[in-house]
Amino acid sequence: MPRMLRASRPDRAARALLRLVNLAQRAASADGMSLRRQREVWRIVALAMGRRPPVLHVIERTIDGPGGPIAMRIFVPTRAQSPRPAFLWCHGGGFIVGGLDTGDSICRHVALAADCITIAVRYRLAPEHDLRACREDFLAALEWVAGNGAEFGIDTTRLAIGGDSAGGNISAAVAQEALRRGGPALRLQVLAYPATDLVKEFPSLVENAHGYFLTLDTIEQIKRQLGNRIEVGDDPWLSPSHSRDLRGLPPALIVSAGFDPIRDDGLDYGERLRAAGVPVELLHYAGQFHGFLNFDAVIDASRDALQRIGDALAAAFRDDGAVDRTVEIADVPAAQPSALTGTVGEMLSTTRFTWIALERYADTFLGLLAPRTTRATRHMLRPLFAPARLVRHSVARRIDRLAAQQTHPRP
Structure with a gap:
């Protein structure tokens, strides 16, 4: 576990953002907002607060999925003479919001940092669809890339997956299912503040209940919108941490944030993976909040994390050897000011x-x-x-x- 689970206060840039977010949340409760409006608001926030650096090509592609078409956005960073590895990204949003635009900035950064082709996947959202639908779609996208990626210049022997929050949940579940099925083989799973247990409530839920972007009220609202969609949340296909055997899974990179209500969930899953012999590189940002990766235009910790994710992917694609370590990143301690x-x-x-x-x-x-x-x-x-x-x-x-x-x- 990190030596410092939570800093004495959020990092400076995070504090500035949270001041305005908290003002906005008090002015307009999400409870009075339609689901369609919630989705559009999060889309605008992600587009505005992400830097979205230019890449060589952005290709829109739709494939057949188990429940209908699956839209993908493929980011090609630069020209290449030989096939490159690929990283599939599963966006967060509590299973009910999010899409290709909300993962756009993250995918661009990672593509450039790792020099890989990055693919954002849009999956079926709840409550219109069961929670199994999202992971079925992401697994189908992974299998499609493994079978057809060569047409986009992808080396299909070098694949990795990842996601944030709900996307981390889906990615962890798909990594387990891919292992159970005997492929596609994965070099790395990237889990950013993942929700791997939809049943258990951890101490961080109380510690960070209010004022840090994702709040207890928001979590309760998501549960109400999901309704009976998580009644069997102890199924490992929905809650990956409930799997009885985690041995043999691909190495993991886990990003956690000190002021995150579900912080302890991701940390617990990291410990379970390590106990099963799976190497875990834990990047713990003690002064950050849930969702900070989407704010790289204003938060330097987000840029730092995206670069470290890219570096870890590049190393995994090079076969440099799995890393098992914990790195803690936070504001430089300053002398006590007047x-x-x-x-x-x-x-x-x-x-x-x-x-x-x-x-x-x-x-x-x-x-x-x-x-x-x-x-x-x-x-x-x-x-x-x-x-x-x-x-x-x-x-x-x-x-x-x-x-x-x-x-x-x-x-």
Whole structure:
């Protein structure tokens, strides 16, 4: 387990984001929002708060699935002379929201960092569909890539899967099922703050119940929307941690966050994997919250995590050997500031975050409404915004500093 499960307070950039998120959540409860509206809100948030770096090609493809068409978005990072490995990404969203757009930024970053082809998969959502449908779709996508990936320049002997939150649950279940079926063979499973047990309630659920993006109220609301979809949540196909035998599974990279209500779920699954002889690289961000990977435009820990995920995938695809370790990453401890210095620092951080957020939301909305006009305008205005961005980056370098320390095994 990490030496520090939860920092004394969230990292600086996370604090700035959470201040505004908490204000917004108090102003508009999700309970009064239709499911369709919830899905659209999360889509806009993910598009605005993710940096979405350019890649060589983005290919939209639809395949036949067990319950109808499965949409996939294939990210090709750069030109290559030989087939490259592939990483399939399963988005989060409590099984009820999310889609190709909400995983877009994550997939772009990982494709570039790992120099692999990354594939976002859209699965059937609850409550319209049973919880088994999402994992059936993701497994079908994996099997399709293993059988047909060569047409996209994929080396189908080097595959990995991963997902965040509900997507981590699905990825863990599919990794188990792929092993049981005898393939496709996986080099790595990436599980970001996964929900691997849909039955048990862990201590972190009480510790981080309110104020940290994913709240107990939100979890209860998701359960109400799922209704009877999780009545058999102790089935390993739904709750992978309930599997009696985890031996032989592919090595895992687990990302956890200190201020996450389901933090202990992912940590528990990591310990179960290690006990079964499965190597686990645990990246623990003690000052972060559930869902932070989607906010790489404003949170440096997100960029750090995406780079580390890419590095781990690249190593796995090279056959460098599985890594079993715990690395803890958080803000650099600072000297105790005076009350005035601390207040000024918090104001700078919040102002910077608000500045970036407003700019990105405006750009995102304009891009959705008038994509051609927005691209042209963005190109013309880029020189005008350059001085302001230089100031912003200068401030960021002063206030955003992460420290990483390996705590298991002892270096």
